[in-house]
Amino acid sequence: MSRRTLKGGIFKALLLFSLFVGFLMLGVLLVDVFHDGLPYLDLTLLTNPPSSDPQQAGARPAILATLYIGVLLLLFVVPIGVGTAVYLEEYADKTRWYNRLLEINIQNLAAVPSIVYGILGLAFLVRGLGLGRVLLAGAMILTLLVLPTVIIAAREAIRSVPDSIRQGGYALGATQWQVVSRQVLPASIPGIATGSILALSRAIGETAPVIMIGAVTFISFDPTILGPFTALPIQIFQWVRLPQEEFKLLAAAAIIVLLAILLTLNAFAIYIRNRYRRTW
Amino acid sequence: MVTMSTDSSTTIEPMSLADIAKEHGDAGVTNREAVFQVNDLAVSYSGNVAIRDVSLDVFENAITAFIGPSGCGKSTLIRCFNRMNDLVPGAKIAGQVLYHGKDLYADDVDPVEVRRRIGMVFQKPNPFPKSIYDNIAFGPRVLGLKDDMDGRVERALQQAALWDEVKDRLKESALGLSGGQQQRLCIARCLAVEPDVILMDEPASALDPISTTRIEDLMHELKREYTIVIVTHNMQQAARVADMTAFFSVEVSPDGKRTGIIVEYDRTAKIFTTPADKRTEDYVTGRFG
Numbered sequence: 001m002s003r004r005t006l007k008g009g010i011f012k013a014l015l016l017f018s019l020f021v022g023f024l025m026l027g028v029l030l031v032d033v034f035h036d037g038l039p040y041l042d043l044t045l046l047t048n049p050p051s052s053d054p055q056q057a058g059a060r061p062a063i064l065a066t067l068y069i070g071v072l073l074l075l076f077v078v079p080i081g082v083g084t085a086v087y088l089e090e091y092a093d094k095t096r097w098y099n100r101l102l103e104i105n106i107q108n109l110a111a112v113p114s115i116v117y118g119i120l121g122l123a124f125l126v127r128g129l130g131l132g133r134v135l136l137a138g139a140m141i142l143t144l145l146v147l148p149t150v151i152i153a154a155r156e157a158i159r160s161v162p163d164s165i166r167q168g169g170y171a172l173g174a175t176q177w178q179v180v181s182r183q184v185l186p187a188s189i190p191g192i193a194t195g196s197i198l199a200l201s202r203a204i205g206e207t208a209p210v211i212m213i214g215a216v217t218f219i220s221f222d223p224t225i226l227g228p229f230t231a232l233p234i235q236i237f238q239w240v241r242l243p244q245e246e247f248k249l250l251a252a253a254a255i256i257v258l259l260a261i262l263l264t265l266n267a268f269a270i271y272i273r274n275r276y277r278r279t280w
Numbered sequence: 281m282v283t284m285s286t287d288s289s290t291t292i293e294p295m296s297l298a299d300i301a302k303e304h305g306d307a308g309v310t311n312r313e314a315v316f317q318v319n320d321l322a323v324s325y326s327g328n329v330a331i332r333d334v335s336l337d338v339f340e341n342a343i344t345a346f347i348g349p350s351g352c353g354k355s356t357l358i359r360c361f362n363r364m365n366d367l368v369p370g371a372k373i374a375g376q377v378l379y380h381g382k383d384l385y386a387d388d389v390d391p392v393e394v395r396r397r398i399g400m401v402f403q404k405p406n407p408f409p410k411s412i413y414d415n416i417a418f419g420p421r422v423l424g425l426k427d428d429m430d431g432r433v434e435r436a437l438q439q440a441a442l443w444d445e446v447k448d449r450l451k452e453s454a455l456g457l458s459g460g461q462q463q464r465l466c467i468a469r470c471l472a473v474e475p476d477v478i479l480m481d482e483p484a485s486a487l488d489p490i491s492t493t494r495i496e497d498l499m500h501e502l503k504r505e506y507t508i509v510i511v512t513h514n515m516q517q518a519a520r521v522a523d524m525t526a527f528f529s530v531e532v533s534p535d536g537k538r539t540g541i542i543v544e545y546d547r548t549a550k551i552f553t554t555p556a557d558k559r560t561e562d563y564v565t566g567r568f569g
Contacts, residue, residue: 095369164406168466170367172419172473173396182418187409 033259037252045253049220050235054246059254062235065135065215065223066204066261069231072139073146073203078196080143081150082185085192088151089158090180110148117145118212126213133214135229141209146199153195157188190276197269201262207233232258297564301519301552309523309547312339315477315507316361321375323356323365330356331540334375336526338477343499343508345518345548348528348563353540354511357528358479360384361509362398363391396423399470403482405462407454407469412446415454415465419473432472440468441498460491467498478502480510484517496521515564518548525551527560 048058084106092099121141131137161184169179215230217238223229230238232254239251314337322332331353338344338361346354356365363384365371377384384394396419408415416433425432433450437443442464446457454465463483470478480499484492492514499508499521512518518525526545530538544551544560555561 093369162406164402164404165408167364167367167402168406168408168469169418169422170392171362171364171395171400171402172422172469173392174418174422175392178422182422183408 033252033255036249037254037256040246040250040253041256045250045257050218051220054244054250057239057247057250059232059235059257061219061221061223062230062232062254063257065138065219065229066232066258068135068223068225068229069139069142070200070204072136072225073143074196074200076140076143077147077150077199078192081147081196081199082154082192084147084151085154085158086180086185089155090176090184106148106151110152114145114206115208115212117141118209120144121209121213133216133228134226135223136225137213138210138215138229138231141213142203142206145206145209146203149199149202150192150196153199154188154192157191157195158184160191161187190272194269194273197265197272201265201269204231205233205258205262207231207237210234211237232261297515297519298553300516301549304520304522305548306342306523307547307549309339309342312342314338315340315380316509317376317378317381318357318360319376319378321357321360321373321377323353323360324372324374325368326370328537329539331528334542336542336545338507338509339524340507341503341505342523343503343510343521344524344526345522346509346511346526346528347513347515347518348540348543349530350513351538351540352528352530354526354528355481356540358400358481358509358511361477361479362395362400364395364400366391396473397475398477398479399473399475400479400481401463401466401470401483404486405459405466407457407462407465409453409455411451412454412457412465413450416469416472419469423473425473436468436472437465439471439502440464441494441501442468458491460487460494463487463491463495464498467495467502471502475506477507477509480508482511482513485513492517515552519552522548524548527551527555527557527563529559529563 044056045058046063047060048056049060050062051057088099088103088106092102094100118141121137121144125131125137125140126133131140165183165187166179169183170176174182210231211234215234216228217230217234219228219230236251236254236258239247239254242248316338318334318336318338321334323330334357346358348354359365360373360377361379361384365373373385379394379398383389408418410418413433416436417429420426420429420432434443434447437446442461445461446465454462457465463486467478467483484495487495496517499510502508503523510518510522524545525548527543528540529543531541532538544555544557546556550556551560552564555564561567
């Protein structure tokens with residue numbers, strides 16, 4: 001075997017090894033979680049509130065709160081994110097300094113650690129606006145956290161609509177608003193939907209900012225938008241901290257629920273992306 | 281008209297452009313009303329002059345062709361007629377374009393209104409990613425013309441000689457049509473808003489010869505009702521379809537800047553048989569280009 005072929009072979013082996021590391025870790029995690037959690041994964045977990053008795057304890061308030069947060073988050077983040085993206089892509093004059101500044105800021109916002117958003121939420125939403133430690137404040141701060149992701153995804157989607165489509169619209173006497181609302185946005189829906197779902201799945205797995213604004217860990221009643229709440233990752237965190245072994249197993253079962261929600265969302269995003277993939 | 285184009289494409293001895301041009305074109309075209317009067321027009325993009333010193337009249341119910349080498353500004357010029365250059369950041373227009381005597385660039389003129397009267401077909405077919413029906417209906421819908429949409433769609437497709445091919449699949453995506461069909465769809469889409477003028481920017485350059493012939497036949501049909509301006513690279517096409525032809529060229533300044541200028545504008549038969557300018561003669565006889 002020549003030296004060059006050997007080098008190629010080694011390189012390929014290294015690549016496979018990198019792939020293997022990721023998959024192995026994920027595999028170990030899944031096996032471990034399923035081994036511990038599966039016996040506790042039953043209807044009690046889904047329908048009961050937390051309890052000091054591990055046999056009776058469930059995560060119903062946390063699951064519901066996570067779903068509420070998800071819905072509110074989408075309601076907030078999609079219009080604001082898409083609106084920003086449409087402005088930046090279709091209306092902003094890129095030679096103006098303030099538009100460039102805006103762009104750079106959005107890129108930077110995407111890199112801000114989530115705990116910082118948590119502090120922001122505590123200072124401005126919980127105390128400044130006086131919302132208190134409520135579910136709405138949690139949804140709002142998670143909205144801010146994933147807003148840059150949605151803006152960036154929506155801009156990508158809008159940019160991928162070829163200019164010839166816009167020109168075709170203008171050439172027929174359409175106004176800019178008509179071109180944007182009837183051609184550009186419908187054509188970018190798949191990309192926007194995919195980006196929004198992925199942002200949602202990131203948000204509902206987030207723990208730090210939600211703890212920061214004070215999601216309480218023991219809530220035994222169903223959450224309301226303007227009431228105190230806990231979220232699934234926090235419930236898991238709390239159970240893991242308890243001394244009894246059963247609660248750790250319960251936490252593993254709750255992780256399975258959280259993973260199931262996230263993987264379903266991601267699978268849905270991939271489905272939308274493939275279903276509406278378009279070649280121009 | 282249909283038989284003529286068929287004849288020219290089946291002749292074994294290739295006809296010269298002069299012979300083709302003599303057979304086509306309308307001798308009395310310059311007596312018609314001028315739809316556009318261009319006076320000393322110059323267009324620049326971010327300070328670079330793309331084309332300058334253009335003065336010409338575009339006549340009603342005639343086909344006017346702009347020919348010339350790449351970079352001579354013919355596409356830039358045609359985009360002045362429906363104010364598409366307004367959409368290009370940094371584009372500036374000097375001089376005058378009169379449309380039926382009214383300044384197209386006057387302050388009180390709405391470019392959106394201009395574009396509904398002066399339609400445009402682009403080089404590459406650009407159907408919207410929607411059904412065939414919705415492609416045609418888009419124009420009338422944005423203009424608020426909602427009555428008898430089915431009739432509008434059918435008439436537009438009939439006029440563009442596409443109806444028979446698509447009438448059973450109006451709800452299917454326009455992206456499934458062939459390139460030639462897509463371009464006729466774009467022409468139909470343009471006709472559906474009942475424009476006065478149709479601008480065509482190299483409408484057949486991305487199409488095969490058969491589709492090209494169909495588009496050319498269509499243009500002959502359409503000029504009865506519409507005024508057509510076409511940009512083309514294909515001199516045969518200009519000779520076959522145009523009544524008037526403008527030849528543009530590129531002038532290179534000592535510092536290397538390239539600017540389009542108009543060399544000659546006359547009846548097509550004249551341009552291809554007895555051009556007044558040596559540069560035109562060199563170009564149409566293939567000695568330059």
